[in-house]
Amino acid sequence: MRTFTQLSITLLLFLAMSITAMDASAQQKRSGNPSPQAQATGTPASPQSQTAAAQKGPKPYKEVITDKAKTTKGLFTVHKVEDKFYFELADSIMKREFIAITRYAKTSTGAGFGGEIVNQAVLYFEKGPENKILLRTSLVVNMAADPTQPLAQAVENSNLDPIVAAFDIKALGKDSTSVVIDVTDFFKSENAVITMSNDAKTQYKLGSPQSDRVFIESIRSYPINTEVKVSKTFSINTAPSGSSTTRVGAERPLPATEAGVATFEFNISMLLLPKTPMHRRAFDARVGYFADSYTSFDENKQGSKKETFAVRWRLEPKPQDVEKMKRGELVEPKKPIVYYIDPATPKKWRKYLIQGIEDWNVAFEQAGFKNAVRAYEWPEKDSTMSLEDARYSVVRYFAADIENAYGPNVHDPRSGEIIESHIGWYNDVIKRLYKWYLIQTATIDPRAHNKEYDDELMGQLMRYVVCHEVGHTLGLRHNFAASAAMPVEKLRDKEFISKYGQSASIMDYSRFNYVAQPGDGITQLIPRISVYDKWAIEWGYKPILDAKDDKAEKLELNKWVRSHESDKMYLFGTESSPYDPRFQSEDLGDNAMKAGEYGIKNLKLILPHLIEWTKEDGEDYTDLATMYGELTAQFSRYMGHAAKNVGGVYETSKTYDMPGGQFEVVPRATQKEAVTFLTKNVFTTPAWLLDKDIMSRISHTGGLEVITPIQ
Ligand SMILES: [Zn+2]
CATH class of the missing domain: 1.20.5 (Single alpha-helices involved in coiled-coils or other helix-helix interfaces)
Incomplete structure (x- = not known):
């Protein structure tokens, strides 16, 4: 169909x-x-032609936008006249900033996936000299704190926005309140703001676009956005690369090389940014939000200041609900955060993805909102909606053997307001989930022994991943401190787990409960939204309705942070700390040595079953080798988690008003415990890993190549 x-x-x-x-x-x-040539490039006819010279300057409207014009109104009114596309720009749209997001709509094999972003820029049109309309890109780098101060002029004088294109005014609108420009060549051209980056072109060895195979497929206009689809065919450079190995490594020639060309379809979304930027919430290193920044110049301050602010959605109560909200009642937001599920998603998984997205509602309740996040299947019957349309946030489903997913967002660089998100879900995330779940929980959950998990189990695992990715699209960074908030022994406590889960945040990489032992009666093995997630959403989204200025809001937020400073479940830990053993991925609990001992106990129970759990008549031992590799990798992780304690330093972000310093050496006893653990488990050869039955099937050395790299 x-x-x-x-x-x-x-x-x-x-x-x-x-x-x-x-x-x-x-x-x-x-x-x-x-x-x-002249026809193709749209340049005026030869200067020798007198008629052409007479045609310089705007023509009567009817001569440009003829009766043949097909017109769509929207952000930009679009006229299609034969093979030309015109934008009619109202005076009111001049200088209004819009964000242009260029995505692959369809790509050549091996070059990314439909839906992925390839370029992004903030642009605006402006009237220029000589009957020109200029397209400028807005660089939000330096801003004046107060536009009425003389200093604001100096800021403007030294931050001229680059002109990325200039268009002749072809005609004036009916009552001269609009201008008509021809955008055909601009959308067909290669430029810095709406095409594939030069880096990507180099990576795929693409040459120039073939001018006879560059087409504007469509331009559609909607109330706040205009969507352009362009198809471009590039030549592929087949010349051999230079001798430098690094260069060869960076290039990824496409399978289409044999054809000599590769075709891409791009979708350019131009989305109007709000006239008044959203109120910025100052970034705080103690809560894990993505951030953006600019340099602020203020006459009343000595020196410029870097203003950093959190990236988040604009979530506001309806005016009639403000009082209710102040009383502490939950209210629905004026505009909820809505995600759609890509219609390419297999039907049986859709409900789990919807659950994973809407799981965030419990966190938003702590910020005062109910039903803040909603997920729907894509309304396939509605032909007015397009998956690339920047007004819609979508979980895109990619047919790729990549075992991953990602959650990006598009935000207004002036305020951090998230405008939309296209989450990328690769088909083989499922494989990754299968492997982790077997290696980490097969002693507890017998469903993990099957070569194919039942849909309910796999669905719940997918729900966890999509929930994590949605967290990123809400503005949240990884919080690698969250699993370290949990005492190891509590990870075996059924009641504790049912209340808090195994990590204080789904934004950690904490995976599945490998500490729980057979007989503990734990059934909740998959991470879910917990204390930190609710707190982070409260910090980012709870409106501060009566703060008199930014400083007052900042102090109020500081009060919130300080009210939780002694509770580890509220701690944020960056993923980039090379020193802090609390901030690690793939770990569990507040003591890596104790958690590792429990993990190893489970691995020792799983190992003898690997042949049985992977076997399939008529198949070779590939799956056994893969899962044995997963098991040894898991063991190595436990060693790595313990090793980070040796010479480790705890890093806790603090403000002046908080007691104590930010850096603290890991206690001597803990470091000694780590060394003892490593001596016992890895420097004393872990002979238990060399299972004879398995080794005789997958290793010609009996496992030497397994042990050496781990040690
Ligand atoms: Zn992540």
Whole structure:
């Protein structure tokens, strides 16, 4: 059914293009212009031609936007006249900033996936000299604290926004309150703001676009956005690379090399940014938000100041609910955060993805909002909606053997307001989940012994991953401190786990409960939203309705942070600390040595079953080798977690008003405990890993190559 629909669309487009091509050549004959060059580039006819000279400057509207024009109104009013696309820009849209997001709509094999962002820029149109409209890119680097101060002029004088394109005014709108420009060549051209980056082109060894195979497929306009689809075919450089091995390593020639060309379809979303930027919430290193910044110049301050602010959605109560909110009642936001599920997602998984997204509602309740996050299946019957349309946040499903997923966001660089997100979900995340769950929990959950998990188990694992990715798209960074908030023994306590889970945050990489032992009666093995997540959402999203200025808001937020400073479950720990043993990925509990001992106990129980749990008649031992590799990798992780304690330093972000310093050496006793653990488990050869049955099937050395790298 889908194939048929796609085929019809392709056919229609193909027909439409043939007609416009015919029209173009007919027009060429009429104008008597023999130069196909001039036609293709849109430059005015040769200077020798007197008629052309007379045509300089705007023409009457009707001569440009003829009766043949197909018009769509929206952010920019778009007119399609034969093979030309015109934007009619109202005076009111001049200098209004919009964000242009360029994505792959469809790509060549091996070059990313449909839906991935390839470029992003904040742009605005402006009237220029000589009947030109200028397109500038807005660089939010330096800003004046107060636009009325004389210093604001100096800031403006030294931060001129680059002009990325200039357009002739082709005609004035009906009552001269708008101008018409021809955007055909701009969207077909290669430029810095709406095309693939030079780095990407180098990586895929792409040459220049083939001018006869660059097409604007469509331009659609909606109330706050205009969407352009462009198809470009690039030549592929087949010349051998230089001898430098690093260069060869960086290049990823495409499978399409044999054809000599590669075709890409891009979608450019131009989305109007709000006239008044959202109120910024000052970044705080003690709570894990993504951030953006600019340099602020203020006459009343001695020297400029770097202003850093959190990236988050604009979540506001409806005016009539403000009083309710102040009383502590939950209210629905004026505009909820909505995600759609890509229609390419297998039907059986959709409900789990929806659950994982809506799991965040419990966190938003702590910020005073109910039903703040909503997830829906993509309304396939609504042909007015497009997956690339920047107004819609979507969990895209990619047919790729990559065992991962990602959660990016597009935000207003002036305020940190998140505008939309396209989460990327690769098909083989499922494989990764299967491997982790077996190696970490198979002694507790017999469902992990099956070669294929039942849909309910796999669905719950997927729910965990999508929930984590959505966390990123809400502005949250990884919090690697969250698992260290849990005392190791409590990870075996059924009641504790059912209340808090195994990590204080789903934004940690804490995976599944490998500490729990058979007989503990733990059934909740998968991470979920916990104390830190609720707190982080409260910090970022709870409106501060009566702060009189930014400083007052900052002090109020500081009060919130300080009210939790003695509770480890509220601690944020960056993923980039090379010193702090509390901030680690793939770990559990507040003591890596104790957690590691429990983990090893489980690995020793799992190992003798690996043949049985991976076997399949008629298949070779690939799966056994893979899972044995996973098991030894898990063992290595336990060693690594313990090793980070040796010479470790705790780093706790603090403000002046908090007691104590930020850096503290890991206690001597803990460091000694780590060394003892390593001596016992890895420097004394872990002979138990060399299972004879397994080794005789996958190793010709009996396992020497397994032990050496671990030690
Ligand atoms: Zn992540």
